[in-house]
Amino acid sequence: MRILLVEDEPSLNRQLDMALQHAGYSVDVSVNGRDAWALGDAEPFDAVVLDLGLPQMDGLTVLKRWRAAGRGMPVLILTARDNWHEKVAGIDAGADDYLTKPFHTEELLARLRGLIRRASGLSSPLLVCGPVELDTRTGRVTLDGQAIALTSHEFKVLAYLMHHPGAVVSRTELTEHIYAQDSDRDSNTIEVFVGRLRKKLPAALIETVRGLGYRLVAPP
Ligand code: CA
Numbered sequence: 001m002r003i004l005l006v007e008d009e010p011s012l013n014r015q016l017d018m019a020l021q022h023a024g025y026s027v028d029v030s031v032n033g034r035d036a037w038a039l040g041d042a043e044p045f046d047a048v049v050l051d052l053g054l055p056q057m058d059g060l061t062v063l064k065r066w067r068a069a070g071r072g073m074p075v076l077i078l079t080a081r082d083n084w085h086e087k088v089a090g091i092d093a094g095a096d097d098y099l100t101k102p103f104h105t106e107e108l109l110a111r112l113r114g115l116i117r118r119a120s121g122l123s124s125p126l127l128v129c130g131p132v133e134l135d136t137r138t139g140r141v142t143l144d145g146q147a148i149a150l151t152s153h154e155f156k157v158l159a160y161l162m163h164h165p166g167a168v169v170s171r172t173e174l175t176e177h178i179y180a181q182d183s184d185r186d187s188n189t190i191e192v193f194v195g196r197l198r199k200k201l202p203a204a205l206i207e208t209v210r211g212l213g214y215r216l217v218a219p220p
Contacts, residue, residue: 001046001116001159002026002177006036006062007078008054016049019105020112024139024155026180033057040066040073044176046163047115049108050095051078052086060093067094074115076108113137120163127162130218132201134162148200153178157193161206161216170213 003025007013013029020027028043030036033054040048040062052059063075077090077098087098097111113125113136127134131144141148141158150158156178161169175187194206194214204219 001156001163002028002044002180003112004028004030004036004040004043004045004048004050006030006033006049006054006059007051008032009051015105016108019109020049023109024152024159026156026178026183028180028182031055033059033062037062037065039181040071041069043181044173045073046119046177047074047076047112049076049078049112052090053080060089063090063093063095074119076111076115078103110137116163122163127159127165129162129165129205129216130202132162132205134159143201150197150200153189153193154197154200157190158197158201161214165216168209168212168215173213 003020005013005016005020005027007016008031013031017027017029028039028045030039034056036050036054037057050059050063054062059077063077074096075094077095079086079090079098079100081100081102090098096115099108099111117123117125117136125136127136133142136159139155141150141155157174160174160177171187171190174190175185179185198206202219205216207215207217209215
């Protein structure tokens with residue numbers, strides 16, 4: 001899953017970027033409103049963390065522009081302490097959740113997980129497909145209860161598919177959701193990751209839909 005992190009304060013930005021990457025997300029970072037708006041307008045994100053006080057274009061304007069253009073990704077806003085009207089304005093502008101600074105990184109991660117699973121129509125933080133379970137709280141993947149070691153890319157591919165069970169997901173879509181913008185993108189590598197996942201998990205779990213992409217199915 002891919003997150004856009006918009007925060008102009010360098011230390012908080014670094015801290016959140018690291019925490020998000022550690023949690024298994026691909027992260028694009030913006031430090032001003034104008035870049036954030038352009039990125040969120042052009043790229044598909046699974047969720048956005050948006051500070052409201054930003055240089056060049058304030059977060060509220062960024063959010064309103066996205067929503068006016070039909071961009072519906074989940075957005076978690078960061079608001080200043082004791083500024084309740086900022087929260088109201090943010091929610092009315094289309095924010096899905098908010099956090100007041102200062103906050104604990106763990107709470108931000110939990111709220112993001114909640115936003116992402118609601119956007120996928122999922123109700124539990126534990127994603128299950130047949131004998132395979134992915135716990136979004138810990139990043140742990142198990143097969144019949146036994147932990148399976150995955151590389152970061154394998155995990156990202158599996159996590160995206162497990163958030164879209166039964167749906168056909170193209171290689172392009174997978175590429176866009178497992179790589180941040182500045183990374184070396186190569187949709188051919190998706191095939192490699194899927195191949196490795198099929199070796200570590202039941203091979204029938206990820207079905208190839210010829211010419212269209214992949215579909216996660218519970219093995220018989
Ligand atoms: Ca700020």
